[in-house]
Amino acid sequence: MSGVDAMLTAAAADVGYKEGPNNKTKHGAWYGLDYNPWCDMAVSYWAQQSGNAAVVGRFAYCPSHVNWFRARGQWVSKNASAKRGDIVFYSWDGGPVADHVGIVTEDAPAGGTLHTIEGNTSAGNAGSQGNGDGCYRRTRPRTYVLGFGRPAYPGSSSGGSSFPSRARVTIGGLSYGYGAKGAHVTRVGQALVKRGFGKHYSEGPGPSWSDADTLNYRDFQRSLGYVGVDADGVPGPTSLTRLLGSTPGKPAAPKYAPFPGAAWFKKHPRSPLVTAMGRRLVAEGCSAYSDGPGPQWTGSDRKSYAKWQRKQGFGGADADGWPGAKTWSALKVPAV
Numbered sequence: 001m002s003g004v005d006a007m008l009t010a011a012a013a014d015v016g017y018k019e020g021p022n023n024k025t026k027h028g029a030w031y032g033l034d035y036n037p038w039c040d041m042a043v044s045y046w047a048q049q050s051g052n053a054a055v056v057g058r059f060a061y062c063p064s065h066v067n068w069f070r071a072r073g074q075w076v077s078k079n080a081s082a083k084r085g086d087i088v089f090y091s092w093d094g095g096p097v098a099d100h101v102g103i104v105t106e107d108a109p110a111g112g113t114l115h116t117i118e119g120n121t122s123a124g125n126a127g128s129q130g131n132g133d134g135c136y137r138r139t140r141p142r143t144y145v146l147g148f149g150r151p152a153y154p155g156s157s158s159g160g161s162s163f164p165s166r167a168r169v170t171i172g173g174l175s176y177g178y179g180a181k182g183a184h185v186t187r188v189g190q191a192l193v194k195r196g197f198g199k200h201y202s203e204g205p206g207p208s209w210s211d212a213d214t215l216n217y218r219d220f221q222r223s224l225g226y227v228g229v230d231a232d233g234v235p236g237p238t239s240l241t242r243l244l245g246s247t248p249g250k251p252a253a254p255k256y257a258p259f260p261g262a263a264w265f266k267k268h269p270r271s272p273l274v275t276a277m278g279r280r281l282v283a284e285g286c287s288a289y290s291d292g293p294g295p296q297w298t299g300s301d302r303k304s305y306a307k308w309q310r311k312q313g314f315g316g317a318d319a320d321g322w323p324g325a326k327t328w329s330a331l332k333v334p335a336v
Contacts, residue, residue: 002153002154003050003051003052003055003085003151003153003154004084004085004151004153006050006051006052007046007047007050007052007056007085007103007151007153008084008085008103008105008117009050010045010046010047010049010050011042011043011046011103011105011117011135012105012117014042014046014117014119014135015117015135015136015137016134016135016136017119017134017135018133018134019038019120019133019134022035023035023036023037023038023120023131025038025041025042025119025120026045027041027042027044027045027119028041030045030048030291031044031045031058031060032294032295032296033060036060037120037130037131038060038119038120039062039100039101039102039118039119039120039121039130040059040060040061040062040065040101041059041060041119042118042119042120042135043056043059043065043087043101043102043103043119044056044057044058044059044060046103048291051154052151052153052154055151055152055153055154056087056149056151057069057149062089062098062099062100062101063097063098065087065089065098065101065149066089066098066146066147066149068149068167069087069149069150071167071168072167074149074150074151074152075147075148075149075150076147076148076149076150077147077148078142078145078146078147078148079110079111079142079145080110080148081107081108081109081110081112082104082107082108082112082114082148083104083107083150084104084105084106084107085103085104085150085151085153086103086104086148086149086150086151087101087102087103087104087148087149087150087151088101088102088103088104088114088116088145088147088148089101089145089146089147089148089149090102090129090130090140090144090145090146091144091145091146092129092130092144094144096146098146099130100118100120100121100129100130101118102116102117102118102119102121102138103116103117103118104116104148105117105137111142112142113139113140113141113142114139114140114141114142114145115137115138115139116137116138116139116140117135117136117137117138118135118136118138119134119135120132120134120135121134121135121136121138122134122136123136129144167232167234168180168209168234169234169235169236171235171236171237171240176188176209176234176235176240177209177214177233177234177235178209178214178234179209180208180209181207181208181209182207183207185205185206185207185208185209185213186205186206186207187244188205188213188217188235188240188243188244189201189204189205189206189213189216190205191243191244192205192213192216192217192220192243193205195220195243197216197217197219197220197223198216199216199219200212200215200216200219201216213233214233214234215233217233217234217235217239218231218232218233220239220243221233221239222283223283224239224242224279224280224283224334225278225279225280225281225282225283225293226239226279227279227282238334242334255334255335256329256332256333256334256335257273257276257277257333257334257335257336259323259324259325259328259329260273262322262323262324265297265322265323266322268296268297268298269297270295270296270297271295271336272295272336273333273336274293274294274295274296274297274301275293275294275295275336276333276334276336277293277301277305277323277331277333278292278293278294278301278304279293280331280332280333280334281293281301281304281305281307281308281331282304284308284311284331285311286304286305286307286308286311287304287307288300288303288304288306288307289304301321302321302322303321304321305321305322305323305327306319306320306321308327308331309321309324309327312326312327312330314327
């Protein structure tokens with residue numbers, strides 16, 4: 001099954017799904033933002049369920065999702081021909097900001113009517129279109145379409161660039177990523193080579209950001225435990241600090257989170273520290289996650305930590321999955 005077929009199968013499985021009181025949904029619970037409008041969380045959920053998270057993205061806020069597709073060179077104008085699997089964004093007031101999102105289920109000619117599956121909408125035109133009660137198949141004109149994101153689905157000849165990312169960011173006043181130039185770009189490439197992440201260079205790092213820089217940086221992000229769209233090959237402040245020892249204009253050595261105590265974990269906390277820990281466990285090959293890691297401490301976190309304890313030589317009751325000071329120090333969880 002191709003990536004787009006798997007995506008549409010996941011979306012179709014939710015047709016008829018109804019939300020609970022106050023926007024309570026399985027999609028919001030999965031995302032970690034329950035009781036909120038959930039149209040984009042539904043699209044992200046279908047992407048995760050179908051193995052397409054890396055090409056569709058993980059978002060709850062439609063405007064951010066639009067910007068993500070634009071940065072990757074995968075944005076298609078509102079009246080262009082539409083393709084199966086396109087992520088369609090709507091603006092109900094005709095303005096430049098996306099209000100709602102769904103997925104296109106059939107190819108459509110330029111300007112043609114769209115067939116979609118959408119979450120957090122209504123079954124017909126009588127209800128709310130962008131904050132309805134469930135997931136439905138819809139037929140819509142182009143009137144309110146803002147545009148389309150076109151993912152590069154695996155096994156499909158359609159879609160935008162299949163390259164991991166075309167984004168660019170500015171950190172400390174310096175630009176990194178696609179199109180960036182300067183001595184600071186060379187410095188990143190040299191640091192990647194020094195760390196053993198230079199296999200994609202054919203002639204060595206240079207002053208212009210290249211596809212090889214993106215691929216090498218993505219390998220480095222994965223070594224830190226980043227997965228999916230978080231490993232897009234574009235530097236972020238945290239990963240850049242880990243690579244260089246400091247970010248431009250902000251000298252700082254890498255800092256690790258102090259051990260919060262086993263009792264803290266036994267209260268089943270919800271914290272970015274849990275996510276940071278989970279990413280390190282993934283990087284160390286100790287993952288027992290199916291959907292994570294995420295900010296909520298779960299049984300998957302405990303199982304993953306038990307794997308880490310066993311890897312450190314502990315066994316029996318000493319490998320019970322509750323973090324201890326010695327194994328926590330060895331894991332080197334970054335401060336958050």
